[in-house]
Amino acid sequence: MTRERDFADPRIPNRDECVLRYLLDRWAVERTDKAHIVFADGEEWTFGELQKKVRAKAAGFRELGVQQGEHVAVWLPNGRDAIITFYALNYLGAVFVPFNTAYRGQLLEHVVANSGARFMVVHPDLVPRLAGVGLARLERLVVTTDRSVDGAPLPVTAYDDLLGDPADELPLERPIQPWDIQSIIYTSGTTGPSKGVLSSYLHMFSNAGPESWPMVGEDDRYLCVAPIFHIGGMGPPFVMLARGASVAMIDNFSTDEFWSIAKATKSTMVFLLGVMATFLLKAEPRPSDKDHTVKKAFMVPLTGDAAAFTERFGVDIYTIFNMTEVSSPIVSEANPDKIGTCGKVREGVEVRLVDANDCEVAVGEIGEMLVRTDRPWAMNSGYNANPEATAEAWRNGWFHTGDAFRQDEDGYFYFVDRVKDAIRRRGENISSFEVEADVCRHPCVREAAAIAVPSEYSEDEVMVIVAPVPGREIDPRELAEFLIDAMPYFMVPRYIRLLDELPKTPSAKVMKAELRAEGVTHDTWDREAAGMRVRRESFSA
The missing domain is CATH 3.40.50.12780 (ANL, N-terminal domain)
Structure with a gap:
């Protein structure tokens, strides 16, 4: 009716x-x-x-x-x-x-x-x-x-x-x-x-409504693993309320208990932020890896391990670009084969990639993502009691995300870096995101953060802070050798620091500002001091 x-x-x-x-x-x-809220202890x-x-x-x-x-x-x-x-x-x-x-x-x-x-x-x-x-x-x-x-x-x-x-x-x-x-x-x-x-x-409705997330239906149950003070934690209940569907609320993410909780709560979908997917994939394989009810997972960012995740756990993978201020402007199809993509522009949204003067860059070039929507009120209404920040973000009639992207000829978008996190080393612009992705491909690395530290030669040096997979140890020299074969010479980190776990906010974001403030510590391994230098390859005509 x-x-x-x-x-x-x-x-x-x-x-x-x-x-x-x-x-x-x-x-x-x-x-x-019909159940709307379910808990890990079985209460509905x-x-x-x-x-x-x-x-x-x-x-x-x-x-x-x-x-x-x-x-x-x-x-x-x-x-x-x-x-x-x-x-x-x-x-x-x-x-x-x-x-x-x-x-x-x-x-x-x-x-x-x-x-x-x-x-x-x-x-x-x-x-x-x-x-x-x-x-x-x-x-x-x-x-x-x-x-x-x-x-x-x-x-x-x-x-x-x-x-x-x-x-x-x-x-x-x-x-x-x-x-x-x-x-x-x-x-x-x-x-x-x-x-x-x-x-x-x-705004909240547009963030994950039918036109934003068409893959989510009224029969799904969303396993909420993020804290409620984060958009990833308060959004899921509203997403499912809008559909007359259900959400499973748990205290926090746990690698060891994730699949058992998903099964116990009969969850059908989950949003895996940051390194959650990496943690799950690098855990020891179990015979029960597919013994659960999850059918769909958002993986953000989409890593090169997505296909392996699908194969091991039997879950269709989607990816997305979103932030608290916008409303899912970029969404992928199921199991995208373009590794590293965030997807394409969804219906009802306009996106531009621009330079520092808000002038559009060419396809394939890197620019800051700007967003606006057809629907009124479908994005943030500004920053509370902060008109200066609101005006800066919304200048020229577009919301400025502060994130650098590139777009390919097929219309797919690829996250490059936070504009403020970009590293410049010896004339080359380096994406910390791409450095971290390569470092995390090492079988002993559980999580990584790439930062810029001062160089005696001007510009920046690349430093990575890494934490090991439980039960394994990371040898900095062996990791450096692995990276020399895996990435361009100018991206290979000079400094490697080992931590048991990276410092993070409760919303699972690595606190890079804290790591940058600490810089090169006494326990940091220096590749060049160890006699490992990486030089540009030369080619004869």
Whole structure:
């Protein structure tokens, strides 16, 4: 049955297709007994049950004083409290503002101030970090669990006490619109103060809606392995809510337990960020490698091991380019055979690759990716309380991603590097991404980060920081010999540093700024000091 349209513009979906409150109410009627949220311990929440939980918690937040459109800070790890808080705040038309659970000190003070929140929902273990930190407009803490909290810097309300009658109507001042702000997601903050990305309901819908991710259907179950303060963690529940489908919420990614949890939760799809796919592929093979329910996986980035991953685990691979600010502008078909690609431009999106002056580069040349969409409000609405950063990113009517790409003659895009992470060595521009990909092909390397360090000859030297596959050891000389045969001479790292694990944010991004600040340490191996020099090949005419 065709529903009457809410808006004259056909590009804008109905409210009950893209606004959380109306979506939940719709499915609670149409799919009352279908599971929407499942947990690793086997508990399931149907749409009907979830609606009651959400309405009861929303009534509690309303009694506390949370108003429609108000920003509410949420500082929680993944779990039941986090997902109910997310849904309940949006049910009131309030803005969900999650904080990274690694925040502390000045960075924590920055996001508290930037959020403009009066209320913070917080795990008790995080409360001590608020001591001695400027709390800006914060008035009250809502603390989860029934544990007592000593020395809290603000009045405390117990989260479990925020419960109202799920039968309450919870009237709104006005209907929640697709262009209203749903969330503020903070960028990783590894290279400077975090920016709060303003995302509307329509932005979140466009991020992984039917036109963005056509391979995802109402019968799929999405295994969410990222923290809820990351777009990769808060996006999946909304992606599946928009389809009337289900999501499996787990605490975090574990190489050893991944496939067993996927099977136990009957998950059919997963998003593998960063080195997750590498970790899974480099784990010891098991007879049960295909004994699971996963059928589809997004692998970001798409590595040369994609075919081996499909063969070993029986999973179709897709890839994508996305970031918190945009809405999946580049998506691939199943099992792309162009290694390293992110896919092609999806319907409803325009993409340009440009130079430093926003002038388009030729096909095959490297340029910064600029994006805009046909649908209004389908990308970010700017950076919260940061008009300068908003103007810089949105100049000339396009959103500037800060990522360098190239495009081939067939229309496929290839990520080259973050513009700020590019390395220039002896006249050659080097992609840290491509260096890392080659280093990770070594069977003993679990993960790698390539950075620029100062050279005595001007420009940069290439340094890689590597961590081993469990149970194996990395010999720097042997790794250097492997790389000399695998990559152009100018890309071969001069410096190799060994760590048990690379420093990462809780959203699995390597903290390159920290590694750059440490530079060449006393335990770093120097290829040239070891007598291994790599020279340009000469060819006779």
